Amino acid sequence: MGDFLRRLLTALLWASIATSAQTAFGAGSPDSNGFVGNQACAGCHSSIYNSYAKTSMAQASGPAMDSLMPADFVHKKSGVHFRIYPEDGKVWLNFERPNDAAVRGRRELLYYIGSGRRGRSYLFAVDGFLFESPVNWYTDRRVWDMAPAYGNASEIPMNLPAFTSCLHCHFSGMQPPAPGTENRYPTPPFSYSGVTCERCHGPGAAHTKGGPIVNPAKLDATRRDAVCMQCHLEGKAAIERPGRHIYEFRPGQQLSDYIRYFVFADQQRPGLGAVSQFEALAQSVCKKKSREAMSCTSCHDPHSEPSAAERASYYRQKCLACHGAKFGTTHHADEPDCAACHMPSSLSTDVAHTEVTDHRILRRAPISPQLLQDGNAQSGLPRLVRFPDAQKTDEDVRDLALAWESLVNGGMTAAAPETERLLGSAIEKSPNDPALLSALGYSAQKKGDIDRARELYEKALAIDPTLIDAATNLGAIEANRGHSREAVRLWEDAFQRAPGQSRIGMNLARLFCGAGQPDAARDYVLRVLEFNPDLPEAKSLLQRLNGAPPKCKD
Secondary structure (H helix, E strand, O other): OOHHHHHHHHHHHHHHHHHHHHHOOOOOOOOOOOOOOOHHHHOOOHHHHHHHOOOOOOOOEEEHHHHOOOEEEEEOOOOEEEEEEEEOOEEEEEEEEOOEEEEEEEEEEEEEEOOOOOEEEEEEEEOOEEEEOOEEEEOOOOEEEEOOOOOOOOOOOOOEEOOHHHHOOOEEOOOOOOOOOOOEOOOOOOOEEOOOOHHHHOOOOOHHHOOOOOOHHHOOHHHHHHHHHHHHOOOOEEEEOOOOOHHHOOOOOOHHHOEEEEEEEOOOEEEEOOOOHHHHHHHOHHHHHHHHHOOHHHOOOOOOOOOOOOHHHHHHHHHHHHHOHHHHHHOOOOOOOHHHHHOOEEEEOOOOOOEEEOOOOOOOOOOOOEEOOOOOHHHOOOEEEEEOOHHHHHHOHHHHHHHHHHHHHOOOHHHHHHHHHHHHHHHHHOOOOHHHHHHHHHHHHHHOOHHHHHHHHHHHHHHOOOOHHHHHHHHHHHHHOOOHHHHHHHHHHHHHHOOOOHHHHHHHHHHHHHOOOHHHHHHHHHHHHHHOOOOHHHHHHHHHHOOOOOOOOO
């Protein structure tokens, strides 16, 4: 298929997706997951349906036009002027840096993410690849700013992929991305906006015909808590099980069959994380004493939320349900807001401008709240354990090894020796696990053992040809060995499936440039800039390639 035709069809596809998103969320025939949407529940559960529609979960996402928050601000660090505005029935993100014609354009925003209680962001698509907006609204400080972790960036990130792990918690009826890709959706990526009834009760198609449906309150404690954990637990690392994805989990199943969470034990750090409510609750005296009797729903009604005026008295009654009415007459009867003292809010450590509530329910609030989530480098490596099943950490060394590997790749380099040891133990038990093979290949490559790395990458790709990182790294090895044709084959396939990964496109551009093919190099640079228009090295190379004569280097 020609490039023009491919792009035309993709544009038409996403135009239809945007239109259907604005008109068809909520009611219709069962989707491929057996979901039917909240509207199907309204006939028999009208009261719950009406109250739930006002909750943050129900409003966690939707078509961009349905909850438009205009923006007009300049990010000081990058010097880029951003605007979010409606035009001709669509919502647009416009970006431009004065005196820099290369950084100027706009993207159609298709969906919003976030009820607005804590913040909001938007999603847009390029050639069917779904990305997060580089700017967010932060409700607590009432400011527009860059996406988390990019507040100090001098270039704008337009290539933040919208992974299923994020979409899963904000939309319902997730559809898998195209095979071999991480964020390209040939069909709408989800069936319903917000967190629908079925995210907690399971697919409703059979129930609408008189069949059973899951009631989380009647599940055993592990399966009951899993319903909340799937989105309200983050930990230090989360490793999906082989061949499984978190969005495939259904209420009533074991969450650990789909994903394993890991946290640091016996260590603390200042501050609170934004998505650590479940982990924090597990540390509370209330939870420890009540054990399985207490859950998230002991205090939160998933079907409704108290108004701001009702909040203090509502949660006080939840406290007195356990502590007794008499306790309420003697314990600060003149201060009805229990949460203000025992669950204070503080700034999040991982999302700027955002406050989070301390779910440890402390007897006395500390000056600097702490959450069991990070290690102290001065005391050596912390102990990484499964959560909530710490005693099962050694049950599957594969997940523990990959959890440590993710931390090392995130900058915790001191853990590299322990990670390599665990990967070695894991590969002995699972010699054909492509994730382990790829991780070991990267470890060998960093140490300079190129032959070993090449062997591991090739074995991993023979088992799973869709591994983008393995193909990219193997391509670099082949290019350095002078095997340009094999490097191009690996990189072109990976770049086609992940055009938002600029380094792959730049690898190809440099290779073709060095081979005396400036036109091919220019095509790859332009493709990189289509997804990442503010990448300095791409802009610089394009300028040289457009010179007379074209040059690869200054």
